[in-house]
Amino acid sequence: MDRRSFLSSKIRTSTFRTNTSLFPYSPPLGNSEISHLLKRILFGVKQSDLAKLKGKTLDEILELLLTEEPIPQAPVNNYNDTTYTDPNVQLGQSWVNASLDGNNTFRRNTSLKSWWTGLMLNQSTSIHEKMILFWHNHFATEIVDINDPRYSYKHHMLLRKLALGNFKTLIKEITIDPGMLRYLNGYLNNKTSPDENYARELQELFTLGKGPKSNYTENDVKQAARVLTGYTVNSTTISSSFDPNKHDSGDKQFSAFYNNAIIKGKTGASGASELDELINIIFQQSETSLYICRKLYRFFIYYEIDDATEANVIAPLATIFRNSNYEIKPVLKALFSSEHFFDPVNKACLIKSPIDLCVGLCREFNISFPISTDIINHYYMHDYIRTQASNMQQNVGDPPSVAGWPAYHQEPQYHEIWINADTLPRRNQFCDTMISNGYTRNGKKINIDIISFVDSLPNPSDPNILINDSLSLIYAIEVSQDVKVFLKSILLSGQTTDSYWTGAWNTYKSNTTIAANRTIVLTRLQAMFKYLMNLPEYQLS
Template sequence: MASTFLNNKHLLWRAGFGIGIEQIENIKDQKTQDILKELFAEQKFSPIDYDTQDPESVEYTDPKATAEQKRAIQKINQKQNVELNLNFLEKMINSKDQLREKMAFFWHGHFATRVNNPKFNRQLINVLRQNALGSFRTLLFEVSRSPAMLNFLNNQQNKKDHPNENFAREVMELFTMGRGHYTEKDIREAARAFTGWGYDKEGNFKERTNLHDTGTKTFLGKTGNFNGDDILNIILEQKATARFITTKIFTFFVNEKPDEKIINTLSENFYQSDYDLTKLMSDIFSGSWFYDKKNIGNRIKSPTELMVGIMRILPMDIQNPENITVYQKLLGQMLLFPPNVAGWPNGKSWIDSSTLMLRMQVPQIWSGLRPLELSPREDDDMDMGMKSREALTKSFKSMNITIDWNRVDKALQNKKAEDYLILNSQSVDIKTVSSFSDKSTKINVINLMSTPEYQLM
């Protein structure tokens, strides 16, 4: 039977981004039930924005735009996307609404889009955050109508007589039912139903009726003059949808090896609740099986979880926050820029020889104990104006971080640092860590964060 302290740490890592420095005081003695209550307590929603001014109304895709105008607009877009990225990260680090932000992070990988338009990105991130714990039905409709998704999956080009199947296919394969629950004919018929779905220049959803195929369609065994809404509703009638979403949530929040028996119960309840996400997450985090030994410490932190976890427990002032995106790029997870429509792969895919070294060095680099030796992945295609190693080196200024070690010292006074930093502190060889430490909290904390055990949650 795991201790309450271990259960609490496990819960804070899975339902959020680890222990915040202000939680160190009470987490050991808190009841897990009380932490759950805090996680599910509704906070006032605050949207994410950027401060950079929008460019004048000319679009860089406008055929009349000059090369200079296009460059200027691209520069502004890049700046706004970096701001959105950092503001999303900031919510993960500082928000009391940890579960909302963790769920939004999950949905960001599930409903993966990659567009350069910051307005569209902002709108989608806020849809994901606002509906993160609401109804999956509402979330699916909102995302499907978002300009980022319609743009990314070419539905703007989906017109009667020339249907584009991209969006219809991914909605079924990646966002709702998963492969094996529909046919190629279902994709073709769904694509016809989505003809005319698009957006205007401002990013408002538009049903362009003149481009919509009004003929009869047969989809998943039903026949009618269907439009996009009808298709989404029919998809939600399928129990396969509840099961697919439940399985994906289980593998992200609990264990990469799905437990069929537990998933059967969870997905049936999810379906009966009409896709109530708060209920599903509550069923997961309050299930005694969630705290089984096999589910604790079995996940490799994604780069975002790793960095946010460090920033939550080490209060830091960052002079050049835009350089955090360099670390995102080097570690392989740039927010707003998933590798493709399937989102980021998880688990062991985060670790290769170059990323493992850097992951273990981040605490030392951020504490000013060692420089960053840059070597971005060769196969990386995140543009963000940093295509080559030279471009990265040139664009990278030190983040200029000041960590409030006095506060860390105070928080960990009379406590074993490893108990708060390492999920299962029994697993780490404290003797070896201590032999590299002086007596200071700073060096001890940095050394603990540089262990392979710190990579797990």
């Protein structure tokens, strides 16, 4: 039974997708299960990722996958050229602490995005980079609106530091982060001119959501805004501070939703402690843990949360979250080690985001980029990948609003929003480009070296094994036998015997310098993989 038939039968015979729970998954882990886990946790799956995990238990695998990446080197000036020279930063030197002028803002913004894309392309076998994207969407800021890449870099590094840490700590640090203060006008919020932007998003988007049980009031927004008065930013040091003279020192009365809590007004430096009290009353609401667990579920598992999933998965996850004092790792470990995660209905059911597609393709085919010492081309090739994802409606660093990308929150379509009449052709065009001529700049090229990819497989001379191994690496789903037959017909150039491909491959391998032999296997492989990446199943994770 293929995937479409399987899902259709589930829909016809049941009112819910599955009743599996957080009960630990116990069957042996095969390549299919490990691949499923990695495709959700990483951007694409490399053969080296699978090899690293082979033979390990699920606990051992998750211990590795939930390990933080090391702190990366800061982004550098890659943009000096014949038309522009940054007066404050030399080529190859970091700009993150250098003064800014109007001529280099855009260039540094682009440098930041290229650097970030490079970190995703070069991620280790860790969920860290995927979690940074998750929090970037959750605490969405727009680099173009902040309009100072130094703030955006510092904001990014905060997400990087706490991506797998404590959510309650992350909320506090985000609240006083200079980039967020600038983005949502928190630095303008003072006792004589209250600004409710951040106070509203803190509750509506960052902690409690807008669900039927999130019954905070408009007055709660106003009271929270009063608590948050007095924070300022320093555009020289790119830091924030608390100014008691701008703080509203009156008492703040909250609604019955917050158990009629009162935050007593404080004067002087102690006024800053009101923020801790505000966070505490928000985190006393069980809806906070439920809301965050739902967002994690939709990002990593599936967009639909029915009654069975709410009861069997979300509620228990939220309990783990609260009992661990809002540590993020225990929630992720419980989710990814559960029978629910490995339930067949939860495999190959997510549509890849543009970042997943573009970065994932580069990683799974092990595309080679210019070395880091070739600074200009290194950054520009990374930015090409970022630009392609942007053309498909996911511009990393610049989500469309403070709510993030609609595919992660917009009912009822959710991730189906990624695919439309404009984006699907762009996805196919990107795949077609990378499997054929690739992208060339300054004499440097990035593309899929499909012969090297196939040569790294266990038995590329056997067309049946080659097709099965290729599918298991780049697909999250089993395909029909008819598809496999058609794929083999491409390798065999329409012939009927397997030896037609075996002979062509072995002839090429016997002397790889003969161009004609290489062309024969190259054109067949390119045609087969182009077909593979243009099938709808390639869009699934």
